[in-house]
Amino acid sequence: MPTSPYAIEVDHLTVSYHARAALLDVSVRIERDQLVGVIGPNGAGKSTLIKAMLGFLKPDVGSVTIEGQDVQKVKGKVAYVPQRGSVDWDFPITVREVALMGRYQRIPWYASPSAADREAAKEALAIVRMTEFADRQIGELSGGQQQRVFLARALAQGSDILLLDEPFAGVDAATERAILEVLERAKKTGKTLVVVHHDLVTAAEYFDKLILIKQRMYAYGPPQAVLQEDLLSKVYEGRLRIFGKVFKEETT
Numbered sequence: 001m002p003t004s005p006y007a008i009e010v011d012h013l014t015v016s017y018h019a020r021a022a023l024l025d026v027s028v029r030i031e032r033d034q035l036v037g038v039i040g041p042n043g044a045g046k047s048t049l050i051k052a053m054l055g056f057l058k059p060d061v062g063s064v065t066i067e068g069q070d071v072q073k074v075k076g077k078v079a080y081v082p083q084r085g086s087v088d089w090d091f092p093i094t095v096r097e098v099a100l101m102g103r104y105q106r107i108p109w110y111a112s113p114s115a116a117d118r119e120a121a122k123e124a125l126a127i128v129r130m131t132e133f134a135d136r137q138i139g140e141l142s143g144g145q146q147q148r149v150f151l152a153r154a155l156a157q158g159s160d161i162l163l164l165d166e167p168f169a170g171v172d173a174a175t176e177r178a179i180l181e182v183l184e185r186a187k188k189t190g191k192t193l194v195v196v197h198h199d200l201v202t203a204a205e206y207f208d209k210l211i212l213i214k215q216r217m218y219a220y221g222p223p224q225a226v227l228q229e230d231l232l233s234k235v236y237e238g239r240l241r242i243f244g245k246v247f248k249e250e251t252t
């Protein structure tokens with residue numbers, strides 16, 4: 001049984017690239033069964049925070065704990081959907097194979113995927129409604145379909161914790177809805193999800209809690225507590241337009 005009440009604990013985390021801190025003294029404790037959004041302007045360290053939660057990056061200072069254990073000891077326990085731009089979409093692999101990749105760490109090096117592994121991949125593709133595309137090459141899919149296939153890979157892994165880096169970027173409104181429904185369903189089955197999200201307008205609607213960062217931690221809490229004008233204007237430094245009670249980052 002898990003000993004920690006938290007799914008993820010980030011404790012005084014500082015992470016640098018070439019001696020420049022991308023994250024500085026960031027601490028946050030994420031409870032289980034939550035759908036958590038990560039917001040902040042471009043270059044704020046959102047992707048870096050996700051990678052640190054996966055144990056991909058070595059912190060200068062601080063630690064990341066997953067369900068009570070040091071992240072380095074439980075690497076692979078956390079499922080990940082990378083930012084779309086970081087994937088080689090020309091890599092020759094089918095939709096079915098991508099979903100099956102979610103099972104690889106459970107398969108010993110000397111063995112082939114079992115019937116149960118194939119079943120888990122199949123189920124995950126059904127959840128994201130990509131079954132009919134199973135034999136397609138991933139390069140032949142639309143952006144939204146590719147995103148759903150990577151979500152299937154993460155679901156097939158069977159992890160209790162899913163980290164997603166901008167899953168809604170570059171997808172149409174219908175796909176955004178479909179992905180959100182899958183995330184909400186995953187939450188109801190006891191998963192904890194941390195999702196980098198670019199759009200402040202929908203952030204309040206989609207997430208139970210929000211993390212607001214820009215190198216440092218600015219806020220963590222329910223959307224109405226985090227989406228405060230004073231906080232946002234500090235973090236976005238005038239790059240925000242305010243429509244009534246709604247905030248939108250200027251992208252031009």
Ligand SMILES: Nc1ncnc2c1ncn2[C@@H]1O[C@H](COP(=O)(O)OP(=O)(O)O)[C@@H](O)[C@H]1O
Pocket residue numbers: 017018022040041042043044045046047048049
């Ligand atoms: N691999 C890397 N090498 C050097 N600098 C990086 C690297 N990845 C990110 N950075 C820098 O770290 C900061 C945070 O980046 P990132 O976490 O990607 O921000 P976000 O996802 O919020 O846009 C930025 O200044 C970025 O340029």
Ligand SMILES: [Mg+2]
Pocket residue numbers: 046047048083165
């Ligand atoms: Mg990013």
